[in-house]
Amino acid sequence: MHDDHSHHEHPKYALIFAALCVFTLISIMADVVQLPYAVKVVAVLSVATCKALCVLAWFMHLKFERAWKYVLLAPTTILALGLPLALMPDVGEHYYTQEVPQMDDYAEHLEHRKHAAEHHGEAEPE
Amino acid sequence: MSATGVALEHGHDHDHAHGAHGHHELSFVKKYVFSTDHKMIGMQFLFTTLLMMMVGGALALGVRWQVAFPWTSMPLFGPLFAESGGQISPEFYTMLFTMHATVMIFLVIIPVLAGAFGNFLIPLMIGADDMAFPVLNMLSYWFMIPAIACFGLSFYFGGAAAGWTAYPLLADIRAAAPSSGSAQTFWLLGVTFVGVSSMMGSVNYMTTIINMRAPGMTLFRMPLTIWAMLITAILQAFALPVLTAAGFMQVFDRLDFGGPLEGIHTVFFIPAGLVVNNADPTVGGGQPLLWQHLFWFYSHPAVYIMLLPAMGMVSDMLACMCRKPVFGYKPMVFSMSAIAGLGFIVWGHHMFISGMNPALGMTFMLSTIMIALPSAVKVFNWIGTIWGGRLQFNTVTLYCAAFISMFIVGGLSGIFMAAVPVDIYFHDTYMIVAHFHYVVFGTTLFGVFAGIQFWYPKMFGRKMNETLGKWHFFLSFIGFNGAFFPMHMLGIAGFPRRYADPYIHPYLEHLMPLNQFITVSAIIMGFGQFLLLYNFGTSWFLGEKAGRNPWGANGLEWSAPSPPGHGNFDVPPVCYRGPYEYSNPNNPDQDFWMQTDPPKSKKKPEGDAGHGH
Amino acid sequence: MRKFWCGFFIFWPIAAVVYSAVSPQFNWWFPGPSVTELGQRIDNLFYLILIIVTAVFIGTQVALGYVLWRASHSKAERAWFTHGSHNLEVIWSVVPSVILLFLALYQMDVWALFRVQSFFPKEALNAPVAEVTARQFEWRIRYPGLDEHGVPKKLHLKPQPDDLYTVNDLHVPIGRPVMINLRSDDVQHSFFLPHLRIKQDAVPGQIIPIWFKPERQGNFDLACAELCGWGHYKMRAQLIVEREVEFQAYLQKLRADQNYDGHATPSAVAKKDE
Amino acid sequence: MSHAPSHAVPPIKMGLAIPNSKLCMWLFLGTEIMFFTAFIGTYMVLRLGSKGWPTDPEVTHIRVAAGGINTFVLILSSYFVVVAHEAMSLKNFEKARAFLKWTFALAVVFLGIKSYEYYGKIDHDILPGHIAENDQQAKYKVLKESEKAVAWRLDQLVSKAKSLNAFEKLPEPANDPSKLRKALVDAAGKLKGSDKPAEAAAAEEFKEFDEPDAADPSKSTMFSRFKAMKKDIQSETVPLSEIQHQLEGLKSNEQWGFVFKSVHEPHPILYGNIFASCYFLMTGFHALHVIIGMILFAIVLKQPKLEGWHDFVENSGLYWHFVDLVWIFLFPLLYIV
Numbered sequence A: 001m002h003d004d005h006s007h008h009e010h011p012k013y014a015l016i017f018a019a020l021c022v023f024t025l026i027s028i029m030a031d032v033v034q035l036p037y038a039v040k041v042v043a044v045l046s047v048a049t050c051k052a053l054c055v056l057a058w059f060m061h062l063k064f065e066r067a068w069k070y071v072l073l074a075p076t077t078i079l080a081l082g083l084p085l086a087l088m089p090d091v092g093e094h095y096y097t098q099e100v101p102q103m104d105d106y107a108e109h110l111e112h113r114k115h116a117a118e119h120h121g122e123a124e125p126e
Numbered sequence B: 001m002s003a004t005g006v007a008l009e010h011g012h013d014h015d016h017a018h019g020a021h022g023h024h025e026l027s028f029v030k031k032y033v034f035s036t037d038h039k040m041i042g043m044q045f046l047f048t049t050l051l052m053m054m055v056g057g058a059l060a061l062g063v064r065w066q067v068a069f070p071w072t073s074m075p076l077f078g079p080l081f082a083e084s085g086g087q088i089s090p091e092f093y094t095m096l097f098t099m100h101a102t103v104m105i106f107l108v109i110i111p112v113l114a115g116a117f118g119n120f121l122i123p124l125m126i127g128a129d130d131m132a133f134p135v136l137n138m139l140s141y142w143f144m145i146p147a148i149a150c151f152g153l154s155f156y157f158g159g160a161a162a163g164w165t166a167y168p169l170l171a172d173i174r175a176a177a178p179s180s181g182s183a184q185t186f187w188l189l190g191v192t193f194v195g196v197s198s199m200m201g202s203v204n205y206m207t208t209i210i211n212m213r214a215p216g217m218t219l220f221r222m223p224l225t226i227w228a229m230l231i232t233a234i235l236q237a238f239a240l241p242v243l244t245a246a247g248f249m250q251v252f253d254r255l256d257f258g259g260p261l262e263g264i265h266t267v268f269f270i271p272a273g274l275v276v277n278n279a280d281p282t283v284g285g286g287q288p289l290l291w292q293h294l295f296w297f298y299s300h301p302a303v304y305i306m307l308l309p310a311m312g313m314v315s316d317m318l319a320c321m322c323r324k325p326v327f328g329y330k331p332m333v334f335s336m337s338a339i340a341g342l343g344f345i346v347w348g349h350h351m352f353i354s355g356m357n358p359a360l361g362m363t364f365m366l367s368t369i370m371i372a373l374p375s376a377v378k379v380f381n382w383i384g385t386i387w388g389g390r391l392q393f394n395t396v397t398l399y400c401a402a403f404i405s406m407f408i409v410g411g412l413s414g415i416f417m418a419a420v421p422v423d424i425y426f427h428d429t430y431m432i433v434a435h436f437h438y439v440v441f442g443t444t445l446f447g448v449f450a451g452i453q454f455w456y457p458k459m460f461g462r463k464m465n466e467t468l469g470k471w472h473f474f475l476s477f478i479g480f481n482g483a484f485f486p487m488h489m490l491g492i493a494g495f496p497r498r499y500a501d502p503y504i505h506p507y508l509e510h511l512m513p514l515n516q517f518i519t520v521s522a523i524i525m526g527f528g529q530f531l532l533l534y535n536f537g538t539s540w541f542l543g544e545k546a547g548r549n550p551w552g553a554n555g556l557e558w559s560a561p562s563p564p565g566h567g568n569f570d571v572p573p574v575c576y577r578g579p580y581e582y583s584n585p586n587n588p589d590q591d592f593w594m595q596t597d598p599p600k601s602k603k604k605p606e607g608d609a610g611h612g613h
Numbered sequence C: 001m002r003k004f005w006c007g008f009f010i011f012w013p014i015a016a017v018v019y020s021a022v023s024p025q026f027n028w029w030f031p032g033p034s035v036t037e038l039g040q041r042i043d044n045l046f047y048l049i050l051i052i053v054t055a056v057f058i059g060t061q062v063a064l065g066y067v068l069w070r071a072s073h074s075k076a077e078r079a080w081f082t083h084g085s086h087n088l089e090v091i092w093s094v095v096p097s098v099i100l101l102f103l104a105l106y107q108m109d110v111w112a113l114f115r116v117q118s119f120f121p122k123e124a125l126n127a128p129v130a131e132v133t134a135r136q137f138e139w140r141i142r143y144p145g146l147d148e149h150g151v152p153k154k155l156h157l158k159p160q161p162d163d164l165y166t167v168n169d170l171h172v173p174i175g176r177p178v179m180i181n182l183r184s185d186d187v188q189h190s191f192f193l194p195h196l197r198i199k200q201d202a203v204p205g206q207i208i209p210i211w212f213k214p215e216r217q218g219n220f221d222l223a224c225a226e227l228c229g230w231g232h233y234k235m236r237a238q239l240i241v242e243r244e245v246e247f248q249a250y251l252q253k254l255r256a257d258q259n260y261d262g263h264a265t266p267s268a269v270a271k272k273d274e
Numbered sequence D: 001m002s003h004a005p006s007h008a009v010p011p012i013k014m015g016l017a018i019p020n021s022k023l024c025m026w027l028f029l030g031t032e033i034m035f036f037t038a039f040i041g042t043y044m045v046l047r048l049g050s051k052g053w054p055t056d057p058e059v060t061h062i063r064v065a066a067g068g069i070n071t072f073v074l075i076l077s078s079y080f081v082v083v084a085h086e087a088m089s090l091k092n093f094e095k096a097r098a099f100l101k102w103t104f105a106l107a108v109v110f111l112g113i114k115s116y117e118y119y120g121k122i123d124h125d126i127l128p129g130h131i132a133e134n135d136q137q138a139k140y141k142v143l144k145e146s147e148k149a150v151a152w153r154l155d156q157l158v159s160k161a162k163s164l165n166a167f168e169k170l171p172e173p174a175n176d177p178s179k180l181r182k183a184l185v186d187a188a189g190k191l192k193g194s195d196k197p198a199e200a201a202a203a204e205e206f207k208e209f210d211e212p213d214a215a216d217p218s219k220s221t222m223f224s225r226f227k228a229m230k231k232d233i234q235s236e237t238v239p240l241s242e243i244q245h246q247l248e249g250l251k252s253n254e255q256w257g258f259v260f261k262s263v264h265e266p267h268p269i270l271y272g273n274i275f276a277s278c279y280f281l282m283t284g285f286h287a288l289h290v291i292i293g294m295i296l297f298a299i300v301l302k303q304p305k306l307e308g309w310h311d312f313v314e315n316s317g318l319y320w321h322f323v324d325l326v327w328i329f330l331f332p333l334l335y336i337v
């Protein structure tokens, strides 16, 4: 069962590996350096996507496979992106008033404490 | 998985070695119990599901009894649950319909289509000697057994009682349904086992259909059954994992509910601060609607998993019975694909009233209504297939005609519910119950009955009895319509489903006689099923002997011996044409032209299915 | 036998249509005309779909019966050899899709009126009449307290000390849009008013507004339509639609009962308050 | 048999030019993608739908460094799989074996770091369902846990008293804590002057359950101080910081502070339970996949000869890369964002 395509040009696996390491460092840097939250999110997620593409293309040899890879991966990819998107309007946001008594009260209370602390110019308790 | 996957393939090669070395008798256990032969596995699925159909049906009759004659002791079955003098308590009623649906959906409809017919037919119809991974295939059957055991245990522990949809928080919080303490957890485990079984089956089917077709069997020469099986497998492979994941979340939510801050359990579906049954407020942060989304993300595609294979099989049988090519082969393929594709984006129609975002409601209404379109194409093509055929009213034809007829009813009632404003009223009434029984029983099960009758000769080498078959058809059809057509009226009258005693509501009081009529019809239909079992059992020994091709059909399976031996084909099949060349004028000898018949002359063009004439 | 089976497949749709047609006479139909205008529009949509669907039903069943009859009585030696017709496929895809698209778009505004808050009548949106909290297995109703003139105050999301409470007994005034805040304490329930064609799930952790404008006086059933445990069927309550004055009087009586100190007779307290 | 080459058959291979096993593996990975999509999607929408989410590493005990190292470990192991497969293709089996051993070892390292992280969470009781979401719950949690601790201590001392025969007579009923406490105090009086050191020491311990006059704080015992804290908690007006202070006091006692060792520092985390649910669910299932991958590699490594295992290595490699891929997304989503 040896497939015919196992003798293609050897990709430079070590190079890919190095790239992946660099990507990882970038995401850690993104955490260490103080970035605006949105920028940070976008940055680390795009880095993750790049990493994923590297792994898929070279480590998983998709770059060297024939067209079946599209037929096979397109549905899952669409569904995998679609499911969270479809959940967004309902679970990620709320059309109706959410009511979580314990937490709402407590969040308010924390807010108060913070304000009070600022007012008195002292450090926040805890 | 891959370990098994790969190792299995080695096992497979190994089997061949055996075959080649001559007559190596398999032990009884290897041949009939832990068999890796797709035909035996298919038959195991078939027997199991028929048995389970009786169990599920018995549960349904319990449900029916309570709705028609509340608080009276049930005849025959009463003694089985006689704690309360054979009466059905509300707790027991809740569990009855939950388990009825569970058995019927997870242990009958889904496994009978994909498990029994998928297994038996796929390799035979594409001309392979077995599935790609026979051991994996065997495992997929044997994973049904722990599933059945889990559902049985669920029964034993008082029964899961949150409906087959298992909505949290009723299913999630132990205090909310105290009677279903561990029962609900076992129920979830059972569903997980069914899921693993289906997942194994579906990757196996896809691999087999994609990679193991006989020479000449191009994609558009595949019988519609195979197309349906392929599409079903895709649906299953990509939708099911979501349910499995959600099931795990619910299991973890249920782990321990010793009270807040005691016992470890997750809170995916549990909002904070609920007071259930006067217990302390819950800790949480989760959202109950999340489950509904994840559940229906699987379970709506699942209703097409419960339908598409039957559609494919009926197309094949109709063509054979009418001696006529399937009308619009390619439109049939495309509409099945469209149903599958759209099927992934309509799940929200089960949640119109659930408190979801109204904008989603509109989107889902649009996609749901549009799914009627490919279904319409299929209905019209079936009618077109019969049109101008030479038809014989044997049992197979009757079941197939009923299939089409019932699908129209079930599908059209779906249109009422797909319309959101109308669903405001109909949601969770018997209109829904009527709708889905028309599609799952009226449509799918009639298709399955037809399939049993049609492929029985291939399975056992004998035909089933026609007269008994017709009686079974008659009783099933009459009983079925008597039972489920009036349910539409119940729905219009606003009769809510899952009610142990609806008549305490004044506006429902006058509906009791109608319900009694329904129950009597259901009993007629139920007892009609014994005819099927009797026919199935006795024809094994008494049926008329059938040759290789008793129906004069075209598929590759009919070129194998009946029943096919180990490895299926005595002559390696080659496919020369599409599956529906009935009454082809280029073939003057017979009105069918098997896919394996070599071409008569090299010059004359032959039709591939799908090229219009 | 051929004749019998062809008749069979032609007869049963006829029976179904006849059965449906006589059903209203036996009361196997809607529980009376809708009490709200919105419900009336839902009924109209239902009838519109019913007409379309009946036409399709009869058309397809007749076609099925006809082709069955023709095919089973065919004297031809060979069946008609055809793989289909492109034109027909186009026709029977386009025609239904036009009908279906029309159906889908035609209903949007009723849905919007029922659920989209920006379409709610303004006066209702700003002044919910009551809060209904579902729990296993009853409906708890909270009205806002009354001010010194006996006029209901604004309903707060959080309970107030002077709120008025009842169980399983929802009174609303006739002739003006009424908004209800729907909540649940434990599991999902569903607020189902069959005579008003209204249904909405109560979801723990959410406060869902529902509005309706009752136009007929009377007692109507309120049922639970989402499985909520063994007692699901017995979550029975009533909706009482009454004239504005009666409604106000009811609230005052409620207050009187609630303030009843155990000495005077409740009705006496009520009288004193008036 | 039908595979036996027959000359009548035109040798047309239908389907794709890849082995069944590889096709099946890719299809299976498709299902796996959906499986993790459900988890990751759930996490994202739940988080977006919550009004708060704990992100402060001091609170969540999420260590970016640990996650980062683990990412590196998985990438490296993925690299080794790929070169192992390469070596298999080139029939360089010994080299392949060596690479696979590295992969296996790295998987062990990954799980090691993961368990270290889990340990930190368990230690701080950041477990789903266990986390107090507001001050009130935190206080009650302290109460519950210290009640348990005190009960445990009572049990311990009662058995000790029994073994020393220190009770004059067993209290009736034998499981009434208040009676037991009294019996212990009596026993302490009895043993006080004993010349056996064990008994004298025991007497000291038994005094922990004495309830002296509340008026004199210098005379306070373990039990009286516990009761004072309990009263404060139940009054619901004493702020959490005060309770915290009292608990610290209890814990720091030289004699019996260890009794309260099992009581967790109260720190409420808003949305902590849902956070912990997501964290453990995703990392837990990922770890499970790592273990399955290790089993696959173990199977290969157990083989005396790797000849003929090329496809197996390729497919387990695909699987392993997928596991890596999941982590590539989990890392930023759980540790950084």
Ligand code: HEA
Pocket (backbone or CB within 6 Å): B165, B303, B304, B306, B307, B349, B350, B368, B369, B371, B372, B375, B376, B377, B379, B407, B408, B409, B410, B411, B412, B414, B415, B417, B418, B419, B423, B426, B427, B428, B432, B435, B436, B439, B440, B444, C052, C053, C056, C060, C096, C099, C100
């Ligand atoms: C095999 C199973 C199966 C199938 C095929 C279908 C098919 C359809 N279903 Fe059904 N459905 C279920 C099984 C199935 N369903 C189950 C089990 C439930 C309940 C689950 C539960 O809550 O327990 C359910 C519930 C359900 C609901 C939720 C109701 C509610 O709870 O409020 C809805 C709402 O939209 C719906 C709609 C549809 C539609 C539009 C189709 C369409 O696919 C139908 C399309 C077919 C046709 C329309 C007929 C043929 C077409 C023509 C003849 C052409 C001309 C037609 C027109 C121009 C109108 N179904």
Ligand code: HEA
Pocket (backbone or CB within 6 Å): B053, B054, B055, B056, B057, B058, B060, B061, B063, B064, B097, B098, B100, B101, B102, B104, B105, B108, B109, B162, B163, B164, B165, B433, B437, B440, B441, B445, B483, B496, B497, B498, B499, B522, B525, B526, B527, B529
């Ligand atoms: C494939 C699916 C399937 C099938 C075939 C059936 C078949 C039947 N169902 Fe089922 N049903 C569901 C799926 C199915 N159902 C689902 C999903 C629900 C929703 C549950 C929920 O709300 O969660 C439901 C709910 C449901 C209800 C609503 C309960 C409620 O909401 O309160 C009712 C009520 O009439 C009912 C009746 C029936 C009847 C009479 C049959 C008949 O067709 C059965 C006919 C009988 C047989 C086929 C077997 C014959 C057996 C005997 C005569 C007994 C002999 C027994 C032994 C020898 C052991 N079903």
Ligand code: CUA
Pocket (backbone or CB within 6 Å): C134, C135, C137, C188, C189, C190, C224, C225, C226, C227, C228, C229, C231, C232, C233, C235
């Ligand atoms: Cu409340 Cu059903």
Ligand SMILES: [Cu+2]
Pocket (backbone or CB within 6 Å): B299, B300, B303, B346, B347, B349, B350
């Ligand atoms: Cu659906």
